[in-house]
Amino acid sequence: MERDFTVLFRVRPSFLPTTSSPPLISTDDSQTQATVLEPRTNIHTSATHTEHAFTSDQCYLPSAQTEDLFSTHVEPLIPFVLSGGYATVLAYGQTGSGKTHTLSACSRLAITSLFASNADKCDVTLQAIEIYGKNKVNDLFDASNARVLIAENIAGSSTFAKATTKTVLTAEEMLAQVEGAWAQRITRGTEKNPQSSRSHALIRIMCQPKRDKNATPGVLQLVDLAGSERAADHSPASGATSNATRMAETVAINTSLMTLKSCIRARTSPAPPPTTGNAGAAAPHIPFRSSKLTLALKEAFDLYSRQPTHTLFIATASPDQVDIAATLNTFRYASALVSSPHARIELQPDPLGRNVFFWSSARLSEWLLKYGAPILSSNNVAGLVDGIDGARFAKLPEGDFYARIQNASTGPWGGKQEAAAKELYLKWWKLVIASRTLSQKALEEQWKLRQAEKVRAEEEETRQDKEVQRLMRLPGIAAAPTTA
C-alpha cells in the first residue's frame, strides 16, 4: 500500500548574530533522519544535549535551495494533478520558520511547470481563501465577499462554496492572480517575524480535462498555515491593532492547529492490536469536521479516498536554540505521518449497482426513464442527462435539476409537470442519500477486511515462528555446528 503523504523537514538559516556550533539540527547521509539536539543544563552547570531523532522523506538544512525541494517533490505532483489526482502542498511550523518563504516560491514554480505540462488540455480555474480568527473565511479575490462557505458536497468532497472562481489561460495570468491573492492575506509584525501571516491561506487550482467534462477535476491545493506561536512571540501592538486582538489571533491560530494535530493523530495512532477478537473494530474517526481548516483539508487527511490523493507536508523549523521546543513539536507530528499512517481506503463499486456515485450516464438515463414518466421519455432523457454520470448528477443543485428537466421537456410545461419534477427530485435525492450511506458502509467493510487480513498474516507469522523454534529443538538440529 503506497503512502499518500510525503514529509519534508526544512530548516531555515539562522538570523542571529551567533549560531550554535555544532548545529542543533543535522541529518544523516540518507538525508531522511534528522537529529535535533535539545540543550540541557545539568547541576554542575556544564551544558549537555538530549538527542532526538526524527524520520522524514527528506531533510533540507539551511544551505538547501527551494528549487531542489521543488524539483524533487513538488514537480512530480504536476502530472498527477493533470491526470485527475488531488495534491495538497502544505507548509506547517512555528511562526517565522519559513512557511511563506518556501510555499510562495514553490507555488510560482508549480504554476510555471503546470502550464509547461499541457495544462492547456484542461480548463484551469482558481480559488483563494483565508481562514482567519475563530471561523471567518475571507475570499482573497474579493474582499467584499462574505459568503464563502467551506462545506462538503453531496459526494463528500470539500468545497469552497460561493468563493470567487477565476478562469486562467496562461501561466502569467495565474502567477499574477496568485501573487495578488497572497498579498491580500492578513499579516502583522510580531517578535518573530516582521510580516507574520495571521491566517491560514489556501489556494486551489482545479484542472478539468477539456475532452471529458464528466471527469473529476485534478486539484493542486497550496496551503500556507499560520504559524504556531507563544504569547512571548508578540511584540507590543501598535496602531489600530490592540494587544487583545493579537492575543485573540494567537488563540484562534493555535486552536485550529490543534484540530489539525488531532487529524494527524487519528491518521497515525495505532489501530487496536490485530487479534481475532477485534478484527471487526471500527475504523479510526478522523475529526476533520471539527474546524474549518481541517474541513478544507479533508482530502489530505480523510481515510477514505474518492480520488487518488497525495499530500506533501513541509515541516519548517528554525535552527535556533530558543526555538528548539517548537522544532521538536513540529518534527514529532510530521514524522508520525512517515512512520505510522493508516493507508487510505479506496471505495470499490457496489457489486449490486445500487450506489448512484458509480452509475454511468446510461444507467442514470434508465432510472430517470423508469421514474420520470410522464415528463421524461426516451426522446428527451438524453438531453437531460447530457453525458453526465451518476456522481456528477448527484452534485447538481436542486434548481439546476428542474432547469434541466424543463429544458429537455418537449411537451407543455405547467403546474402538473412541476409537481412531477419535484416528485422525481425527491426520489432521486433519497437515492443519493442512501448511496452515501452505502459508500460509508462499504468503506467500513473494507477497513474490517483489511484488519482481518492483518490478523491472518500475524497468525501465520506466529505459526511459522513456532514451527521454526520446534524444528530448532529437534535433537540432530540443535546439536549441529553452525556454518558461516
Ligand SMILES: Nc1ncnc2c1ncn2[C@@H]1O[C@H](COP(=O)(O)OP(=O)(O)OP(=O)(O)O)[C@@H](O)[C@H]1O
Ligand atoms: N530557507 C530560507 N532561506 C532564506 N530566508 C528564509 C528561509 N526561510 C525563511 N526565510 C526568511 O525568514 C523570514 C520568516 O519567514 P516566513 O515569513 O516565510 O515565515 P512563516 O513561517 O511564514 O512565518 P509566519 O507563520 O509568522 O507567517 C522571512 O524574512 C523569510 O524571507
